[in-house]
Amino acid sequence: MSETTPATGTPAALVDRSAKPRSVSRLVFLALVMVGASVVFFLFKDRLNNDLMLGLLGVLAVVGIFFLVSTVIGFVAVMPKATADPLARAFIDTHPEGTLVTDDKDRVIYANHAYGVLTGSTNAADVQSIESILSRHRESAEAVYRLTNAMREGRDGQEEFRMTQPLGAAQETAGAGHWYRLRGRPITSGEGDGAARLMAWQLSDISHERIEQELVFKELQNAINYLDHAPVGFFSAGRDGEIVYLNATLADWLGMDLTAFTPGKVKLRELVAGAGMALVESVQAEPGLNRTAQLDLDLLKSNGQSLPVRLVHRVTATRDGSPGESRTIVINREDGGADTQDAANAEMRFTRFFNNTPMAIASVDGHGKILRTNGPFLQMFNGLVTRDDMERGTLFETVLRKDDRLAFQDSIRQAADKQGDIAPIDSRRADDEERHFRFYVNAVIEHSEEAPEETAIIYAVETTEQKALEAQMAQTQKMNAVGTLAGGIAHDFNNVLTAILLSADHLLMSLRPADSSFADLIEIKRNANRAAVLVRQLLAFSRKQTMRPTVLSMTDVIGDLRMLVDRLIGSNVKLVLEFGRDLWPVKTDLGQFEQVLINLAVNARDAMPEGGTITVRTRNVETAETEQLNYRGMVPGEYVLIEITDEGTGITPEVMEQIFEPFFTTKDVGKGTGLGLSMVYGIVKQSGGYIYPESELGKGTTFRVFLPRHIEDEAEKAAAAEAEALIEAGADAKLAKAATEGPEDLTGGSAVVLLVEDEEAVRRGGKRMLEARGYEVHEAGTGVEALEVLAELEGKVDIVVSDVVMPEMDGPTLLTELRKDYPDMKFIFVSGYAEDAFAKNLPADAKFGFLAKPFSLKQLATSVREMLDA
Helix, strand or coil: CCCECCCCCCECCCEECCCCCCCCCHHHHHHHHHHHHHHHHHHHCCCCCCHHHHHHHHHHHHHHHHHHHHHHHCCCCCCCCCCCCHHHHHHHHCCCCEEEEEECCCCEEEECHHHHHHHCCCCHHHCCCHHHHHCCCHHHHHHHHHHHHHHHCCCCEEEEEEECCCCCCCCCCCCCCEEEEEEEEEEEECCHHHCEEEEEEEEEECHHHHCCCCHHHHHHHHHHHHHHCCCCEEEEECCCCEEEEECHHHHHHHCCCHHHCCCCCCEHHHCECCCHHHHHHCCCCCCCCEEEEEEEEEEECCCCCEEEEEEEEEEEECCCCCEEEEEEEEEECCCCCCCHHHHHHHHHHHHHHHHHCCCEEEEECCCCEEEEECHHHHHHCCCCCCHHHHHCCCEHHHHCCHHHHHHHHHHHHHHHCCCCCCCCEEEEECCEEEEEEEEEEEECCCCCCCCCCCCEEEEEEECHHHHHHHHHHHHHHHHHHHHHHHHHHHHHHHHHHHHHHHHHHHHHHCCCCCCCCHHHHHHHHHHHHHHHHHHHHHHHCCCCCCCCCEEECHHHHHHHHHHHHHHHHCCCEEEEEECCCCCCCEEECHHHHHHHHHHHHHHHHHCCCCCEEEEEEEEEECHHHHHHHCCCCCCCCCEEEEEEECCCCCCCHHHHCCCCCCCCCCCCCCCCCCCHHHHHHHHHHHCCCEEEEEEECCCEEEEEEEEECCCCCHHHHHHHHHHHHHHHCCCCHHHHHHHCCCCCCCCCCCCEEEEECCCHHHHHHHHHHHHHCCCEEEEECCHHHHHHHHHHCCCCCCEEEEECCCCCCCHHHHHHHHHHHCCCCEEEEEECCCCHHHHCCCCCCCCCEEEECCCCHHHHHHHHHHHHHC
């Protein structure tokens, strides 16, 4: 990708603009003096009478001209050439971490080959600084900001961050995100006042470190679960004889409740009957060695009865000779004698347990040659190791990557030295980079007669799934944080938009349509409503919305959503919209159906990693056509069809059968939760519609969404006709619609309203609007203040209109307190969140109204009047 040095073939620096000397040498100054002397000599030689002065100037002129000519031909060096240590240069050029040096104006001074590979730069012209590349990604912008500030303060720093896509465009995504480590160190080039402050950056890809942490624990849990249900009992005791573990089989034999068992609380002597503990204590190991013995004795059940058992008891001793931990297998002899057949059966059962454990086990000699393995090992490394290979002396290194073989050899040397604490080895299959494993190497302290050359026992656990789960968990936590942030932002925006809408309505009441400011106010109100739509879309990512069906035109819905979808699908995917003529209206929740379209568009984008076209079509479907389609479960009728078609890879028939199941996904590990399409299916079904996918491998997929046609009743038709008449008369469409909604009489009469709102602009606007309708309005900034106002008014309030989220006391708590003294008080909640977000915390018999923010004067007055009339 980049240049290589001819001599060694190693990658050279991608960019090298090392600083050159800033000033000329003193020789240059002398040369200029000499040249000036020569000029004086030729210009004034006729006027100078002093022979000595003429001679001196002539000599200086000759020397100056000679010096300039020598400089041009290279005989004399005017500027000293920069020198560099070739060994240091070669080291940094070939360093595996991306290295970048920038000046204080973020200009690239140096970039090595690895930096070009990581960032996808193929030549010097493509190289960009760290701040230029990472500051435009929200995943990394904050880390770069902190690190840059630290370096400008003269401090070193290090940051780690996760990217959903790799930095280098030429790299392929691994499917679980990409983690990077960025280090920064300020350096000073030169000395004195002319010294330059530079920034040295080091960038490295650490994705493989992040994906390998939790899978091993899951596999160990599986192994422990199998051990719990083995046909033999097992327990482990500490140095003082405390039982730290026993399996479920032994607990069942002893009548113990395993869920109530606490490690270390039960002593081994409490479980051994009679003088059997003396036999157990007689098994002692030499310092630093193990010893195994078979003991026949009785254990005590929880009901006091004896249980005859045979113990295969293995003890260890520390290097100073003190007792260590013990591991013991328990064979139940309650149903038979201790004859040879019983021992053979027990050995056979244990061999079956050993060969069916999910943990792969192998023993090796001092050279790493595999001596014995269990069944899971041969299954886990099928294709790399066979029994025939082992007879020919296969090395364990066969299953490891070349990069990890050196660490394995070091572990074998430690095992040969009888080391007890050998670090595990994380590696991947030699022939499959996607499968991860962790290898535990244990030294063989006491050799058996069957394999005296055994040096180490190796336990292998596959960690591939655990690494994927770790990445998925990180993504889930990130989305939860985004949802919390979105909810907070939406709450504040709703308050602002409510104040704008109320102020606009108040001004509109005092103006006539012919006034010059009327059109401007209508535009303000229209844009405020558009902003409310954006807030609703933001909330859709942070919570489950309550279904609030409204009559919609799919042409308008899809048209309004186009800009957002364009941003989501990226620049290499084209969106094409084909609207049907005279599309019928449908009735569904706007916010949730927008989520349906967004989810299907994003899935279509993911199915086309190389780019393509997403086509969204709408048309009416008659009853006769639905009968011909013969879709399973679909009731014949009139529907509006929305088709989302991509040119992607397609879906196999096996996957198609499970596509709407929760937690099922066809995306790479860490890229999807499997909830998207199940959510789409639920929203469509809630709207009374149907969804059917069709796909062909290699050609793409089409999702067909059928929503039932909404037939307007007589009241809706009359309201629509009146609105059309007003529109024809020149009134604004939205005002015309509002003029035909709600109760005809919205005046307050003698009603008293207590308005509780912590946002002053919303509270002031709401009070002014209600007072304009004839209501007597009292206001409060918090729930606590509202209770005080009620006490002052002696409860003479007809209705309370309260915000939900407030300091000191929120809306639901206020309603609960009011019900104690005023159980029949009418109440309206005002919130930007869905009603079910807070209603679940209220008593089941609580009665209240709900008004969603942002709201207009008309909506506020209508809600109050309807609640008072209820």
